[in-house]
Amino acid sequence: MGQRGGAGRALGLAALVAAACVAGVCGGEFSILRSPQSVVFRDGSWPIPGERIPDVAALTMGFSVEEDLPWPGLGVGDLFHRPQATVLVTVKGVDKLPLKGLSYPIENAVPFSLDSVANAIHTLFSEEMPVVLQLAPSEERVYMVGKANAVFEDLSVTLRQLRNRLFQDSSILSSLPLSSLSRNNEVDLLFLSELQVLHDIASLLSRHKHLAKDHSPDLYSLELSGLEEVGKRYGEDSQQFKDASQILVDSLQKFADEMFNLYGGNAVVEVVAVKEFNSPLSRKTRSILQASQLYKQWLLLHCTQ
Numbered sequence: 001m002g003q004r005g006g007a008g009r010a011l012g013l014a015a016l017v018a019a020a021c022v023a024g025v026c027g028g029e030f031s032i033l034r035s036p037q038s039v040v041f042r043d044g045s046w047p048i049p050g051e052r053i054p055d056v057a058a059l060t061m062g063f064s065v066e067e068d069l070p071w072p073g074l075g076v077g078d079l080f081h082r083p084q085a086t087v088l089v090t091v092k093g094v095d096k097l098p099l100k101g102l103s104y105p106i107e108n109a110v111p112f113s114l115d116s117v118a119n120a121i122h123t124l125f126s127e128e129m130p131v132v133l134q135l136a137p138s139e140e141r142v143y144m145v146g147k148a149n150a151v152f153e154d155l156s157v158t159l160r161q162l163r164n165r166l167f168q169d170s171s172i173l174s175s176l177p178l179s180s181l182s183r184n185n186e187v188d189l190l191f192l193s194e195l196q197v198l199h200d201i202a203s204l205l206s207r208h209k210h211l212a213k214d215h216s217p218d219l220y221s222l223e224l225s226g227l228e229e230v231g232k233r234y235g236e237d238s239q240q241f242k243d244a245s246q247i248l249v250d251s252l253q254k255f256a257d258e259m260f261n262l263y264g265g266n267a268v269v270e271v272v273a274v275k276e277f278n279s280p281l282s283r284k285t286r287s288i289l290q291a292s293q294l295y296k297q298w299l300l301l302h303c304t305q
Contacts, residue, residue, distance in 0.1 A: 027095055027106060028096075029106060030053060030103065030105075030270065030271075031271045032103075034257065035060075036083055036268070039078075044073060046072045048105075053272060054112050054117060060083060061219075073102075084267055085268070091274070094245065094274075109276075109277055113221075114219060130217055130218050131218035131219070133222075135223070137197050138159075141223075151204055162197070163189055165196055166192060187233040201220070212262050220259075252271060
């Protein structure tokens with residue numbers, strides 16, 4: 001009887017949230033590109049509150065959350081098989097992308113972070129040093145700890161590094177169809193440089209495949225705002241914006257497949273598309289300088305042991 005009551009409350013909440021979306025509160029979309037069989041996402045149009053997206057990530061990784069999540073989109077999976085990685089890509093500047101997989105509307109698209117999930121990983125797997133990478137290339141925000149420091153230390157994280165990386169022989173410019181985009185325009189290059197970061201993350205991980213096979217879960221949180229800048233520069237009805245959107249979709253699908261395969265089919269890859277957040281992110285973001293200082297502290301600690 002308790003289970004029926006819980007299901008009824010969940011459906012009731014979903015109905016209320018759906019009504020709120022009809023009233024125009026919803027904005028954005030939460031998509032599941034790849035997930036293992038041990039994680040169950042249900043096919044439906046249930047809206048997910050924006051502030052609970054980190055809880056979805058935590059629950060799928062087997063962690064507890066402070067408040068119950070009465071969202072019908074997430075089913076009861078295999079509690080004894082934890083995904084080896086969660087990859088969440090946030091795309092700013094568009095509220096929907098034609099991605100393959102399950103998608104859910106976002107109700108109340110407020111900014112969020114996966115800091116709570118990262119902290120849970122640190123607490124429970126501190127001895128194993130899992131990969132934790134949080135990156136917003138266009139804003140020069142990066143935070144990496146654990147084995148991510150060794151694997152991704154050569155990743156381009158400043159605007160100058162991003163631009164220089166694009167003009168190296170092994171960059172995506174040699175194979176990516178630019179269509180109406182130009183390698184001579186800074187806005188276009190910013191957008192393309194974010195796609196280069198996706199490519200480089202999968203490429204670097206492929207050289208260190210053992211990291212995807214250890215016993216600690218890994219976390220990747222990436223924020224892309226290049227498409228938003230393309231929309232501001234050319235307009236959302238422009239051919240450049242349309243071409244950039246399609247290039248982004250293709251790149252995200254490729255990135256999702258690569259990460260999923262590198263983890264042996266045991267990774268959750270999600271995308272949040274949001275035109276704009278309803279409010280600024282209140283937490284203090286970590287700067288590159290702060291990340292560098294943390295890395296030096298980590299090196300000092302482990303080199304003296």
